[in-house]
Amino acid sequence: MKLSRQLLVIHSVIIALLVIGYAWLSLLNIRQLTIQELLNQSNTAVHYLVEPLQNAVIEQDYVVYQTKIDTFYDSGNYSRISLYGAENFKPVMYERRNLEHTADVPGWFVRLFPVEPIIGQKEMYKGLEKVALLEVQIHPFAFYQFVWRQFVDMLSVTVFVGLVAWALGFALINIVLQPIMAVKRQASAVTNKHFPQITTHSGIAEFEQLIEVHNEMTRQVKVLFSQQQQHLDELKHDLYHETSSGLANREYFQITLSDLLNRKAERLMGGLVIIQLYNASKLRHEEGFSAYQDVVEEVVKTVERVSGINKNSALFQLNEQDFALLLLHQGTSEILEYSKTIGRQLDDCELLQKHGGAFLGASEIIESDTPESLKKRADEALRYAIDHDKHFYMDKTNGESNRNARFKSKQELLNAVERARVEFYRQPVVDPISQQLLFTELYTKLALDDEELSLPSVLVLAEKYEVTTELDKKILSELQKHYLLGALQGKISINVSAFSFHSKEFQTWLFNWLKEAQSLASNLIMEFDEIDLSHTPQAREISFKLANNGVQVAIDHFGRGSSSLSRFSDMKLHWLKIDSRYIQRENTASNRDYLKMISELVEKLGVSAIIPNIETEEQLTLAKEVGCSGVQGFLIAKPKSIFED
Numbered sequence: 092m093k094l095s096r097q098l099l100v101i102h103s104v105i106i107a108l109l110v111i112g113y114a115w116l117s118l119l120n121i122r123q124l125t126i127q128e129l130l131n132q133s134n135t136a137v138h139y140l141v142e143p144l145q146n147a148v149i150e151q152d153y154v155v156y157q158t159k160i161d162t163f164y165d166s167g168n169y170s171r172i173s174l175y176g177a178e179n180f181k182p183v184m185y186e187r188r189n190l191e192h193t194a195d196v197p198g199w200f201v202r203l204f205p206v207e208p209i210i211g212q213k214e215m216y217k218g219l220e221k222v223a224l225l226e227v228q229i230h231p232f233a234f235y236q237f238v239w240r241q242f243v244d245m246l247s248v249t250v251f252v253g254l255v256a257w258a259l260g261f262a263l264i265n266i267v268l269q270p271i272m273a274v275k276r277q278a279s280a281v282t283n284k285h286f287p288q289i290t291t292h293s294g295i296a297e298f299e300q301l302i303e304v305h306n307e308m309t310r311q312v313k314v315l316f317s318q319q320q321q322h323l324d325e326l327k328h329d330l331y332h333e334t335s336s337g338l339a340n341r342e343y344f345q346i347t348l349s350d351l352l353n354r355k356a357e358r359l360m361g362g363l364v365i366i367q368l369y370n371a372s373k374l375r376h377e378e379g380f381s382a383y384q385d386v387v388e389e390v391v392k393t394v395e396r397v398s399g400i401n402k403n404s405a406l407f408q409l410n411e412q413d414f415a416l417l418l419l420h421q422g423t424s425e426i427l428e429y430s431k432t433i434g435r436q437l438d439d440c441e442l443l444q445k446h447g448g449a450f451l452g453a454s455e456i457i458e459s460d461t462p463e464s465l466k467k468r469a470d471e472a473l474r475y476a477i478d479h480d481k482h483f484y485m486d487k488t489n490g491e492s493n494r495n496a497r498f499k500s501k502q503e504l505l506n507a508v509e510r511a512r513v514e515f516y517r518q519p520v521v522d523p524i525s526q527q528l529l530f531t532e533l534y535t536k537l538a539l540d541d542e543e544l545s546l547p548s549v550l551v552l553a554e555k556y557e558v559t560t561e562l563d564k565k566i567l568s569e570l571q572k573h574y575l576l577g578a579l580q581g582k583i584s585i586n587v588s589a590f591s592f593h594s595k596e597f598q599t600w601l602f603n604w605l606k607e608a609q610s611l612a613s614n615l616i617m618e619f620d621e622i623d624l625s626h627t628p629q630a631r632e633i634s635f636k637l638a639n640n641g642v643q644v645a646i647d648h649f650g651r652g653s654s655s656l657s658r659f660s661d662m663k664l665h666w667l668k669i670d671s672r673y674i675q676r677e678n679t680a681s682n683r684d685y686l687k688m689i690s691e692l693v694e695k696l697g698v699s700a701i702i703p704n705i706e707t708e709e710q711l712t713l714a715k716e717v718g719c720s721g722v723q724g725f726l727i728a729k730p731k732s733i734f735e736d
Contacts, residue, residue: 103257110253117245118238126209129229133211136169137227141213144174148184148215148223157185171228177221184223197239270298274305286313333408336387344407344415348462351419361403362426362455363469364416366390366433369447369477371412378442386443390414393436398429415469424551426453427485428622434483435625450476453485481593482626485555501556504549508561511537511544513569516730520584520701520723523714529699529721530582530616534730535566550588559588560597567604574611578733584616584645584666589623592633605640613641616666621649634663645701650689664698666721671704674713687717694720 140163147156156174164172164187171188208228215223273289280287286309289302333340339347348363368374368386375383391406394416398404407415416433418426430453437449452473456465468486476484487501498504514536520529537544553559566585573579591597605612617637624630624646634644645666650673673686690700702714705724714722 106253106257106260109256110249114242114246114249117249118242129209130211132168133209133227133229135211136163136229137211137213137225140172140227141215141225144223144225145215148174149217153185160185160187169227169229171226173226173228175224175226177223188228266295267298270295270302274301277305277309281309281312284316286310286316336384336391336408338391338406338408338414340407341409344409344417345462347405347407347417348465351417352456352460352462352465360456361417361419361421362453363465364418364426364430364433364451364453365409365469365473366414366416366437367450367452367473367477368412368414368443369450371446374442374446375411377446382442386440389440389443390437390449393433397432397436423455423555424547426455427551427554430483430485431622431626435622438482438625448482450481451483452476453483455485455488457488480628487556498549498552501558504552504556505558505561507539507544507549508553508558508565511539511565513537513566515570515573515579515733517579517583517733518723518730519728520721521727523702523711523719523722526727528581530584531579532618532723533570533579533583533585533733535585554588554590557590557593560591560594563587563591563597564600567601571604571608571611573733574608582614582616584618586618586620586647589619589627589630592627592629598633598636602636602640605637605642609641615641616643616645618645618647618666618668621646621670631662638663638665660696664696666701667693667698668701668703669719671702674702674704674710675706683713683717686713686719690717690719694718 140159143159144156146152147159160172160174163169169187171186173186173188174184176182176184211227211229213225214221215225269291270289273291277287277289288306288309292299292302332338332343368390371383371386374386387408394404394406398416398418403419403421405417407417409415416429418429421429430451434449434451437443440449443449450473452469452471452475454465454468454472468488472484472486475486476482498507516534516536517531518534519531521527522529535546537546537549549562550559553562567587570579570585574583619627619630627633637644643665644663645668646664647668648670649667650670667689669686669689673682686702693700699720701721701723702710702717702719703723705711705714705722705726707726710724711722711726
């Protein structure tokens with residue numbers, strides 16, 4: 092039981108005992124006084140009555156003494172008046188009695204205070220001879236009535252005084268308990284690593300001293316705990332972090348991964364990306380430790396820029412050359428996007444590229460994963476990327492993000508691509524000033540069994556399963572059919588996956604297809620995603636081959652990564668579409684200067700800059716001011732089917 096309840100119970104019991112004890116003693120005192128009073132009344136009554144009766148008894152005048160007894164009995168508070176003969180209460184010369192009269196008080200009260208008969212006696216003499224005995228018995232109902240009234244009045248006063256005393260005692264208990272409870276709460280908080288100070292005051296000097304002592308003790312405990320925690324953090328940091336980078340090391344990675352994968356109560360969605368600095372040891376020995384640290388710092392900064400380093404994105408250094416990026420609550424598309432962007436930005440690190448660059452292998456988390464199985468798949472993906480000079484590769488395992496995906500295997504996706512119906516929607520790209528049509532961009536939609544498929548989702552899975560070649564073949568073949576039917580005219584652009592060009596078979600098919608469709612090729616612009624193209628080693632060669640076949644090349648989403656025009660300076664480029672976020676941002680001087688710089692720079696390289704997603708007049712005005720060659724967006728025209736007028 093709590094201390095407050097214990098004190099309250101003890102206090103209440105003490106008050107109750109005091110009230111009951113006082114009431115009981117008072118009642119006993121009243122009872123004694125009342126009995127004494129009744130005894131006096133009975134003696135007085137018998138002395139008063141004996142004188143007029145004595146002559147009548149001596150003269151044996153029955154009528155007189157009976158009349159006097161009746162009169163006296165009827166006028167007084169008597170239960171019995173008896174006149175006896177001289178010999179041992181015999182015979183009864185005359186008697187009036189009524190012992191059944193009640194006092195109109197509760198029966199329990201009568202039983203609680205039993206009263207012996209109160210009798211006054213007086214003998215009568217004729218000379219020396221005893222002639223009669225007179226007894227007068229006072230009725231007890233008067234006693235009970237009097238005592239009952241006293242009891243009720245006294246109980247009311249006693250209860251009131253007891254309640255007042257109880258309330259005052261309760262207030263005193265609160266005053267006493269307040270600092271005690273404050274100290275208790277403070278102690279409880281300290282056990283939970285919180286260190287509050289007691290600010291309440293009781294006004295009692297002893298308790299004020301107690302509070303001050305505990306406050307000072309809490310301050311000292313806080314200081315000691317902070318010092319200890321700092322020491323433990325330092326030990327933990329030294330134990331679980333690499334000295335060179337400050338990143339969590341392999342041991343901490345193993346603990347973190349085991350903890351995550353052992354959570355059976357929840358399904359974990361995410362993936363693991365292994366980043367390997369291919370010749371880190373050589374870099375360290377030839378360039379020095381300082382140069383190696385610069386490269387490691389570049390890796391950390393790149394991951395921070397792309398995915399952030401937080402509770403859902405943790406970076407670990409496993410050894411001198413391997414890093415692990417643990418991505419939580421991320422699906423296939425996010426893992427692919429982050430990995431490609433990180434690889435793309437690391438390619439800009441000249442010192443790293445000088446010593447072989449970086450390779451990335453990724454794998455999604457599946458429900459049955461253990462730390463060993465997940466690391467094994469990620470390592471295998473890394474080995475595949477290194478062996479095939481891909482810089483990035485993601486294994487084909489379906490993670491939690493694809494649990495409800497439409498296509499759960501490579502073959503299912505291939506079958507869907509083969510059966511899918513391709514639809515094209517067009518949107519013009521025009522000169523921002525003259526509004527003259529430059530070319531028409533085509534957007535692709537896929538439908539399977541009259542159900543529209545999400546092209547971004549299909550493309551993500553196609554990249555993961557490395558079947559972008561089949562998807563691009565399907566789209567280009569359908570494009571040729573519509574062009575031959577006359578549904579498409581003039582110069583047109585369409586997006587093609589740069590990953591498809593990793594396949595020699597696709598390259599052979601594409602260039603044979605272009606030779607067969609020379610009319611279409613001369614009016615075709617192929618758009619490649621800037622990040623995807625940066626992961627294509629043969630990008631320069633392909634751009635010239637496409638140009639030799641009459642196809643123009645465009646870079647899409649330029650500026651989404653850490654873009655560098657120098658990377659594409661040796662390619663055969665015709666168009667460059669700036670990422671839409673720059674036109675959709677707030678119209679600031681720095682944003683305007685960036686757009687103008689890109690537009691002027693690419694123009695000097697013989698490349699035309701396009702700003703997409705123009706939706707407002709202000710954005711169109713900005714596009715004109717920065718000097719871009721073309722614009723497109725809802726303000727110009729909304730996409731519509733190629734079969735619409």
